[in-house]
Amino acid sequence: xxxxxxxxxxxxxxxxxxxxxxxxxxxxxxxxxxxxxxxxxxxxxxxxxxxxxxxxxxxxxxxxxxxxxxxxxxxxxxxxxxxxxxxxxxxxxxxxxxxxxxxxxxxxxxxxxxxxxxxxxxxxxxxxxxxxxxxxxxxxxxxxxxxxxxxxxxxxxxxxxxxxxxxxxxxxxxxxxxxxxxxxxxxxxxxxxxxxx
Numbered sequence: 001x002x003x004x005x006x007x008x009x010x011x012x013x014x015x016x017x018x019x020x021x022x023x024x025x026x027x028x029x030x031x032x033x034x035x036x037x038x039x040x041x042x043x044x045x046x047x048x049x050x051x052x053x054x055x056x057x058x059x060x061x062x063x064x065x066x067x068x069x070x071x072x073x074x075x076x077x078x079x080x081x082x083x084x085x086x087x088x089x090x091x092x093x094x095x096x097x098x099x100x101x102x103x104x105x106x107x108x109x110x111x112x113x114x115x116x117x118x119x120x121x122x123x124x125x126x127x128x129x130x131x132x133x134x135x136x137x138x139x140x141x142x143x144x145x146x147x148x149x150x151x152x153x154x155x156x157x158x159x160x161x162x163x164x165x166x167x168x169x170x171x172x173x174x175x176x177x178x179x180x181x182x183x184x185x186x187x188x189x190x191x192x193x194x195x196x197x
Contacts, residue, residue: 122165
């Protein structure tokens with residue numbers, strides 16, 4: 001920290017600007033690759049019928065990358081400002097803490113998923129690190145969120161007495177469509193429709 005506090009801002013410019021620009025530009029492409037790679041590394045199993053990565057997973061990862069880039073630029077700008085005013089720079093700890101606070105966003109993004117297997121439906125919401133599980137025999141209600149005007153389906157909800165697991169639905173993804181249809185048909189469940197507002 002002492003090094004960051006005392007180092008000259010001009011000598012940091014090439015490193016921070018390059019890092020920030022790389023983070024900002026890659027925040028729109030890297031999350032797709034990074035999330036798939038890391039989730040497969042951590043959660044892959046041949047037992048999964050389908051593994052679903054909600055859009056929020058990629059968005060959260062990208063926002064975390066952008067946040068770090070903004071924090072780095074803020075560090076550089078405030079350091080330049082303090083040097084111009086010939087004052088001692090005292091915000092190093094604040095910027096380091098902001099970067100540390102951003103790390104959980106990466107973790108929550110990676111641990112946000114859902115999947116089906118022989119045992120049931122499983123999901124991990126964005127702001128939790130614990131996986132929810134509902135066995136197929138314990139499913140008591142299946143509903144889907146529908147746009148009332150276009151009839152587009154946004155997601156399916158599988159519920160038992162205590163838990164509801166939200167499964168994002170994309171009509172372009174034939175694997176999700178086929179798996180959900182097969183699960184509902186094989187268990188002869190009635191699907192309740194919930195209209196989105």
